Amino acid sequence: MPANASKSPAHADLESILVSEQAIKRRLKKLGAEIKAVYGDEEITVVSIINGAILFTADLLREIPNPVRLDCIRISSYRNSTKSHGKPQLLHSLSLDIANRHVLLIDDILDTGKTLSMVVGLIAKQSPASVKVCVLLDKKGRREVPFEADFVGFGIPDKFVVGYGLDFAERYRNLPCIGVLKPQLQNPPEWA
Numbered sequence: 001m002p003a004n005a006s007k008s009p010a011h012a013d014l015e016s017i018l019v020s021e022q023a024i025k026r027r028l029k030k031l032g033a034e035i036k037a038v039y040g041d042e043e044i045t046v047v048s049i050i051n052g053a054i055l056f057t058a059d060l061l062r063e064i065p066n067p068v069r070l071d072c073i074r075i076s077s078y079r080n081s082t083k084s085h086g087k088p089q090l091l092h093s094l095s096l097d098i099a100n101r102h103v104l105l106i107d108d109i110l111d112t113g114k115t116l117s118m119v120v121g122l123i124a125k126q127s128p129a130s131v132k133v134c135v136l137l138d139k140k141g142r143r144e145v146p147f148e149a150d151f152v153g154f155g156i157p158d159k160f161v162v163g164y165g166l167d168f169a170e171r172y173r174n175l176p177c178i179g180v181l182k183p184q185l186q187n188p189p190e191w192a
């Protein structure tokens with residue numbers, strides 16, 4: 001479907017739609033079932049990496065029947081650019097005690113692997129019963145540190161994507177689908 005076929009003006013900034021709203025809904029139902037199959041009836045402490053994972057977490061949690069505790073962690077990996085600026089920074093840490101708990105870490109996208117390997121390291125220090133990672137998107141070809149997620153929504157090619165929580169300079173998070181941002185809109189001087 002052409003990216004500008006929808007009514008939303010933000011769609012006009014997309015070169016193409018990579019994952020439709022319907023495909024996301026269908027995949028989340030299956031992901032919920034995969035997660036339930038691994039955890040059985042155990043309680044899960046979900047740790048969502050905000051802001052990017054907000055929409056994914058909100059929808060996925062409603063597909064997980066287990067008892068769930070929810071906490072959020074804030075990391076900055078990117079500023080107003082499509083390129084990582086090096087080391088991820090912890091901006092806001094956990095509020096819940098995760099010792100002896102089954103932690104499911106949720107992020108929007110696994111790219112170089114730096115963010116998730118850093119966060120898993122931080123969580124592991126707090127003696128959880130287990131740590132697993134669920135990402136909506138996986139750009140496998142871009143890894144700079146070895147890292148594999150336990151649950152993956154969609155594998156995608158090396159393109160800068162926005163929508164469904166993913167942003168460029170804090171914009172486009174509210175798009176219901178995931179699309180490739182037009183190259184001429186990436187890194188404009190006024191946002192740099």
Ligand code: IMP
Nearest residue numbers: 052077110111112113114115160161166
């Ligand atoms: P990593 O540390 O390189 O794996 O980067 C993970 C973070 O980079 C994600 O949580 C996103 O915030 C951001 N990111 C990576 N690729 C994209 C993209 O294509 N669009 C939007 N954000 C991205």
Ligand code: MG
Nearest residue numbers: 052053077108
């Ligand atoms: Mg992020």
